[in-house]
Amino acid sequence: MTSVLERRALRLNQNSEMPLYLFALAAEEIDLVADVARISRDDAGRLIGYQRPERKSHVRQILQYLDSTDVLFPNGLILALPETVKFKSSRGPGASDGLSISGVLEIPLPDDSDQPRPAWIVDGQQRSLALARSKNRRLPVPIAGFVAPTLALQREQFLRVNTVAPLPVNLVTELLPEVVAAPSPRLSAKRLPSALVDMLNMDPESPFVGLIKRASTDEEAKKQAVVTDTSLVEALRESLESPAGVLFPYRNMATGSTDTESIRRLLLIYWSAVRDTFPGAWAKPPTKSRLMGGVGIRAMSRLMDRVMAQVDISSPEAEAVARAEIRRVADRCHWTSGTWDEMGVPWNELQNTPRHISALSNYLARVYVDARSASSR
Known part of the structure; x- marks a missing residue:
């Protein structure tokens, strides 16, 4: 009894x-x-x-x-x-x-x-x-x-109770997709991006599979995980919420519906192309490759908004086209060695700060736009 x-x-x-x-x-x-x-x-x-x-x-x-x-x-x-x-x-x-x-x-x-x-x-x-x-x-x-x-x-x-004494950001973002009602508008805005990060970390077709550090990542898996989930969540949130973001059109603001399958395809096409363009910088810890650090993830995500505007994701040639677009900036990138030309910053001095994220994003955008203009002459 x-x-x-x-x-x-x-x-x-x-x-x-x-x-x-x-x-x-x-x-x-x-x-x-x-x-x-x-x-x-x-x-x-x-x-x-x-x-x-x-x-x-x-x-x-x-x-x-x-x-x-x-x-x-x-x-x-x-x-x-x-x-x-x-x-x-x-x-x-x-x-x-x-x-x-x-x-x-x-x-x-x-x-x-x-x-x-x-x-x-x-x-x-x-x-x-x-x-x-x-x-x-x-x-x-x-x-x-x-x-x-x-x-x-x-x-x-749990999230509501811990609003005053903040929880680790990665713990909050990982929990959000599982919560029916987010405790605040600020956290609600991160639910979809966090769910997409889950997809990128677990989808067998994703170039990020097993590479993203989440609060639930065990000690053995952390040896392979090199990307901080909060950087990806913020990058995806930015593209989803900004009218200039390439993910923005996939959300129907009137009905509240989202074409998640198209978003999934777009993300897999773009980041697979990034991996294939920079194989020597992919899957390395940020101390050895700034591409995998917050500054690289955020800047390349902003470049995604420009690159994927040129790609028909329904086309069988989508990945090849995405790779060709990214190659326009490839020889000007210094993820693992050298100095970023116009910025005058050695590769290993790039930091995950708003100033460096903005500077690198603007630099990549200028290089990309100039390269496209030159090819159309």
Whole structure:
């Protein structure tokens, strides 16, 4: 028979569809009730979880305080509770003050340690790790819990809760495609670009397959991954949102629909052509090739807006045409050695800064336009 943990609780009806419970757990009970949904990918490439890796130094600092004397630990945890929890309100006129209702919260516990915990930690994972290791086993810990039956809802709340104390940018961007409602217009604008980055990283036909570092990338895969996902996300967002961007026409602003298959084809054609044009600079870490760094990705993405305007992506000759267009700038590029002529910048001094991104983008655009003009005379 499944055991049940009972705790005195307050129910706050902020949302009729999602009651919020305030209660306490002993430090040793947190590990029985809740688990951490680590962000990773399954064998099929689907995103699992949403939490960043353990920050050992942070956990160690919290643990040192918890094991000291005169502990005051008001920093609680936020848990996503299962639908199986039950709340029994207290009887009598004093059970409610108009804002909250007092009662008892019943949380079902697993029969043994190998079974999954009933709740997930939405906020406070570093604190929970420290509490689980603390000598102060019966320390009362404040808990706020809401019933979240789906992983998508948990991820959405995770992003909302962590808006004030920003999460790692790559963790946020990787989670966004999995969230039904983005927490803000700014994050909503990055959902499609982040989904496209997922495609570029996992599509067998993509030149980027396995080369993009995401929050879910494991340690072994990181040895091969050389491209920061945030640079690609920002580059794609720019092309999608700017009327001058080559990806802009594939979005129907009136209906909200997007021709993602055409966008996929265009991206694969262009970046495959970039790879084929600069084979010696492709798939190398940014320390050895600035093409794979943020400055190269952003500048070449802006060049994409000009190059792919000349390419019919439905044509069987599309890749050959794209390569021919990129070759117009190839001999003026210095991704792995030399100095960028007019810019007067050695290849390894290019930095992923707005100034260098703008300078390199403008330089490549001028070279490309001049080359096309010269060929038409």
